[in-house]
Amino acid sequence: xxxxxxxxxxxxxxxxxxxxxxxxxxxxxxxxxxxxxxxxxxxxxxxxxxxxxxxxxxxxxxxxxxxxxxxxxxxxxxxxxxxxxxxxxxxxxxxxxxxxxxxxxxxxxxxxxxxxxxxxxxxxxxxxxxxxxxxxxxxxxxxxxxxxxxxxxxxxxxxxxxxxxxxxxxxxxxxxxxxxxxxxxxxxxxxxxxxxxxxxxxxxxxxxxxxxxxxxxxxxxxxxxxxxxxxxxxxxxxxxxxxxxxxxxxxxxxxxxxxxxxxxxx
Amino acid sequence: xxxxxxxxxxxxxxxxxxxxxxxxxxxxxxxxxxxxxxxxxxxxxxxxxxxxxxxxxxxxxxxxxxxxxxxxxxxxxxxxxxxxxxxxxxxxxxxxxxxxxxxxxxxxxxxxxxxxxxxxxxxxxxxxxxxxxxxxxxxxxxxxxxxxxxxxxxxxxxxxxxxxxxxxxxxxxxxxxxxxxxxxxxxxxxxxxxxxxxxxxxxxxxxxxxxxxxxxxxxxxxxxxxxxxxxxxxxxxxxxxxxxxxxxxxxxxxxxxxxxxxxxxxxxxxxxxxxxxxxxxxxxxxxxxxxxxxxxxxxxxxxxxxxxxxxxxxxxxxxxxxxxxxxxxxxxxxxxxxxxxxxxxxxxxxxxxxxxxxxxxxxxxxxxxxxxxxxxxxxxxxxxxxxxxxxxxxxxxxxxxxxxxxxxxxxxxxxxxxxxxxxxxxxxxxxxxxxxxxxxxxxxx
Numbered sequence: 001x002x003x004x005x006x007x008x009x010x011x012x013x014x015x016x017x018x019x020x021x022x023x024x025x026x027x028x029x030x031x032x033x034x035x036x037x038x039x040x041x042x043x044x045x046x047x048x049x050x051x052x053x054x055x056x057x058x059x060x061x062x063x064x065x066x067x068x069x070x071x072x073x074x075x076x077x078x079x080x081x082x083x084x085x086x087x088x089x090x091x092x093x094x095x096x097x098x099x100x101x102x103x104x105x106x107x108x109x110x111x112x113x114x115x116x117x118x119x120x121x122x123x124x125x126x127x128x129x130x131x132x133x134x135x136x137x138x139x140x141x142x143x144x145x146x147x148x149x150x151x152x153x154x155x156x157x158x159x160x161x162x163x164x165x166x167x168x169x170x171x172x173x174x175x176x177x178x179x180x181x182x183x184x185x186x187x188x189x190x191x192x193x194x195x196x197x198x199x200x201x202x203x204x205x206x207x208x209x210x211x212x213x214x215x216x217x218x219x220x221x222x223x224x225x226x227x228x229x230x231x232x233x234x235x236x237x238x239x240x241x242x243x244x245x246x247x248x249x250x251x252x253x254x255x256x257x258x259x260x261x262x263x264x265x266x
Numbered sequence: 267x268x269x270x271x272x273x274x275x276x277x278x279x280x281x282x283x284x285x286x287x288x289x290x291x292x293x294x295x296x297x298x299x300x301x302x303x304x305x306x307x308x309x310x311x312x313x314x315x316x317x318x319x320x321x322x323x324x325x326x327x328x329x330x331x332x333x334x335x336x337x338x339x340x341x342x343x344x345x346x347x348x349x350x351x352x353x354x355x356x357x358x359x360x361x362x363x364x365x366x367x368x369x370x371x372x373x374x375x376x377x378x379x380x381x382x383x384x385x386x387x388x389x390x391x392x393x394x395x396x397x398x399x400x401x402x403x404x405x406x407x408x409x410x411x412x413x414x415x416x417x418x419x420x421x422x423x424x425x426x427x428x429x430x431x432x433x434x435x436x437x438x439x440x441x442x443x444x445x446x447x448x449x450x451x452x453x454x455x456x457x458x459x460x461x462x463x464x465x466x467x468x469x470x471x472x473x474x475x476x477x478x479x480x481x482x483x484x485x486x487x488x489x490x491x492x493x494x495x496x497x498x499x500x501x502x503x504x505x506x507x508x509x510x511x512x513x514x515x516x517x518x519x520x521x522x523x524x525x526x527x528x529x530x531x532x533x534x535x536x537x538x539x540x541x542x543x544x545x546x547x548x549x550x551x552x553x554x555x556x557x558x559x560x561x562x563x564x565x566x567x568x569x570x571x572x573x574x575x576x577x578x579x580x581x582x583x584x585x586x587x588x589x590x591x592x593x594x595x596x597x598x599x600x601x602x603x604x605x606x607x608x609x610x611x612x613x614x615x616x617x618x619x620x621x622x623x624x625x626x627x628x629x630x631x632x633x634x635x636x637x638x639x640x641x642x643x644x645x646x647x648x649x650x651x652x653x654x655x656x657x658x659x660x661x662x663x664x665x666x667x668x669x670x671x672x673x674x675x676x677x678x679x680x681x682x683x684x685x686x687x688x689x690x691x692x693x694x695x696x697x698x699x700x701x702x703x704x705x706x707x708x709x710x711x
Contacts, residue, residue: 006710008702029689031701038701045702049710059699063688071641071660072677073556073667075526077684079533087539110522115530156642161521187647188328191585196641200690201676204638207590214585265711 006049010059011092022054023127024094026108028101029064030231036238037100037231043260044100044124050265051136055098061088065107072197079115082107086117100124100256102157102230103195109162123158125168125229125255132174139174143261149223150177153214153237154189155230168229171255175262180221190214194232215240219250226252275357275487282491289498296606297572299620300565305514312513315652320512325650329579332397335390339426342387343505346433349380353487362450374456381437381459384430391423391430398423405578410597415576418500425496429489436482438463439475448472507573508651514566515652520643523660526555556664559625560606563658570653571602580645580655586638593638595645595655601630602658627662636662637674 014021025048031041048055066081089097097119099105109121122130131137150172158164165186172179184190193203193210203209215237218226226241228234237252253261260266306312318324323340326333355364366373397403398419411419437460444451467475497503504511557563580595581587587594605626613619627633639659646654666672673681680690688695 004710006705006708008705010699027701029691032698033689033691033693041701042705045705046710057699057702059702060695062698063695064684064690066684068690069681069684070523071663072673072680073660073663073665074673074677074681075529075555075664075668076533077681079526079529080537081684081688083533083537083539106519106521110519111525114525156640156644157521160643160647162519188583188644190588191640191642191644193585193589193640196639197677197680198640200680201637201674203589204586204591204593204634206586206638210585210589210640213589263711 006046008045009056010061011056011094012059012061014056015092020093021056023096023098024089024092025055025057026097026099026101026104027057027062028099028104028231030235031100032062034231034235037234037254040100040231040234040254040256043254043266044256046260046265047128047131047137047256047263050263051131053131058088065104065112067103067107068197068200070107070111071195072200082112082115082117086112086115089117089119094119097121098124098127100229100231100254102155102161103232106157106161123162123164123167123229125158125171126164128255128259129167129170129174132171137259137263139176139259139262140264141176141262142264143258145225145258145262146176148177148225149180149221150175150225150227151180151182151218151221151223152185152227153182153192153218153233154186155228155233156189156191156195158229159189160187168227168255171259172227175258177225180223182217182221184217190217192230192233192236194236199232199235209240211236211240212243215244219244219246224250225258226250227255227258228252229255269360272358272360278488278491279354279357282495285495286498289495292610293498293503293572296610297568298565299560299606299609300563300568301561303564303566305516305566308517311517312515315515315517316509316513319515319650319652320508323650325652328648335393338383338386338390340505342383342430345383346380346387346430349376349433350487350490353483353490356483357487363452363454366452366454374454377437377454378456378458381434381457384433385459388427388430388434391427395420395423405582408578408581408594408596410594410600411576411578415501415600418502419576421496422500422502425489425493429486429493432482432486432489434460434463436479436486439467439470439479439482442467442470443472443475443479446472448476501574501576504573504575504651507569511569511573512652514569516654516657520646524657526664529555554665555668556666557658557661558627558665558669559620560602560609561620562665563602563626563661567602567654567658567661568606570655570658571599571606573651574599574603574653575651576600577650579648579650580653583644583648585640585642585644591634591638592632593635595659598631598635598655598658599653602626605630627665631662633666633672636666639663 011024027041030037063085064081065085066078069081070078097108099108102123105121105123108119128137152168152172154165169179190213191210192214218237226237228237234252234254241247241250241252323333323337326336352365356362369376398406437457440451441454441457441460442464444453554562560568576596578596584593584595609620612622636659641656643656646656683690683692687693
């Protein structure tokens with residue numbers, strides 16, 4: 001790169017230069033607006049920059065995939081969102097998409113084809129795993145995580161919904177950290193409580209919040225790092241840690257952040 | 267020899283057959299209260315799924331203890347039904363142990379296998395009674411099981427215990443009689459399990475032994491016929507329905523929600539998107555968006571409900587239920603079946619059927635229950651026979667959102683945000699790309 005600053009090209013810029021990037025990075029609403037998750041977006045973009053992946057984002061042309069509307073029952077709104085997103089994506093002849101949100105991932109990959117949007121969609125954990133396997137990401141051991149205990153909280157929309165269990169774990173293994181599994185992991189993983197549009201409303205009455213139940217289980221592993229691969233899980237687990245007043249000892253991090261720290265990018 | 271027992275047997279057999287035929291017809295009718303749904307693609311994969319999940323009990327083995335106990339009853343059920351063929355032959359022809367002469371020495375082996383399975387099933391049933399009533403496994407003691415479901419579960423176990431006890435009693439008394447050389451009884455050397463209880467009968471006289479042996483024989487065969495009819499009223503229909511239920515499994519990724527083509531058409535009209543191939547047909551009449559009652563669900567949802575054994579593995583894994591919310595995926599399935607039976611009863615009584623002023627949503631399943639679902643698919647994953655409670659929950663939510671606009675206020679606010687700001691949160695769309703500003707100023711490493 002000639003200039004020493006990070007580049008975040010948009011599809012519009014690429015198109016006007018007559019170029020088509022290898023992959024579209026679908027940022028998602030949380031990655032665009034949520035203060036905490038913006039850091040994940042930035043970490044991922046830094047990684048893409050330093051290893052020279054030819055990518056672009058939609059910028060202001062991106063809108064909600066419609067996932068929360070669909071799960072809450074509003075099929076009209078979902079399909080309105082889907083139709084307009086598909087028009088944009090097809091307009092740019094997008095073929096490959098990577099996203100750091102399992103909800104966007106699930107919707108783009110599984111639900112857009114029925115509405116005319118056919119893309120090869122991967123979650124950023126799969127993308128990072130592939131870059132590591134190909135030797136394009138060479139880990140440096142930064143961030144001081146080597147050998148430390150870590151636990152991984154499965155996102156339902158990545159795990160059970162789409163069968164992606166190993167990619168995030170392989171990324172963690174590449175970091176040379178000691179992965180301690182929770183009892184409820186992989187196909188038996190316990191939800192953080194935010195799926196199915198629960199992120200956008202208060203929970204129903206019960207004896208406990210789901211994220212507290214899950215946080216207790218994660219803390220039970222003794223790991224000081226809880227890795228996640230989903231913006232909603234990140235919020236729920238972070239809130240759980242705050243509720244348990246453990247924010248001084250325990251960090252909740254997305255796997256892209258772990259890689260970025262290892263590469264001394266943050 | 268009197269022909270009376272044979273006539274009686276034929277009569278009982280025919281009556282039971284007739285009742286069963288009527289019951290199966292009724293159940294079929296209840297399942298097809300649901301809408302049509304095509305799901306017969308990938309036939310190879312479907313047979314494989316049925317083989318692994320239903321026949322091979324793959325998902326049961328996530329919990330090894332109960333899986334082994336269950337396997338014993340399952341194998342006993344399948345294998346002992348082969349012996350029932352002999353029962354029927356004997357019953358109709360007036361013979362005794364009709365298969366023995368044909369099978370020769372392998373008859374003893376077969377009988378010993380039957381006896382072992384009868385014994386193993388007996389042990390398993392006792393263990394299950396203990397789990398239900400003494401150690402009180404939590405998922406078997408939940409509120410939705412109060413009353414009939416709990417009684418039903420215990421009755422099934424007791425009936426099974428009585429049926430297999432009858433086999434063992436029959437063989438034991440039969441062999442005591444054979445050893446004494448009583449006419450009509452033949453010695454089958456080396457029946458292991460029934461020989462253990464033979465001492466119980468050695469003090470009996472010949473006549474009372476014959477009575478006992480005949481009683482056990484009749485009890486077993488009448489018991490099996492009665493049990494077959496009972497099953498159609500109980501939660502136990504999974505022994506048959508597990509097979510079609512797994513064949514019709516959802517083979518798509520669990521995260522994918524079913525599309526609503528009727529909405530797609532309207533959205534395309536609204537956005538002025540022309541379908542390839544010119545003008546569209548006007549949308550056919552849409553009864554209802556989403557599901558309010560059983561006739562809005564698909565027949566596969568209904569078959570799911572009739573296949574459910576109420577084991578509660580779904581509810582035990584449900585994050586909402588674990589944390590004390592009202593939602594229980596098992597109850598969703600039980601309610602769906604209850605509603606179908608309610609509607610059927612209305613129809614049979616010449617009543618209004620579905621128009622009885624009640625509905626699945628509201629009278630059986632509350633909004634509080636469906637709103638608590640995180641769509642995490644834990645229930646779907648947990649079900650040993652691939653029942654999908656989530657599909658029903660999401661269809662009910664669609665009805666609430668689209669027909670009633672009755673979603674929780676915070677969801678309505680979220681809908682509005684997506685409509686106006688294109689994000690579920692209320693941020694100006696022009697701020698969407700601001701995350702990049704900081705990066706663009708930062709020095710790259």
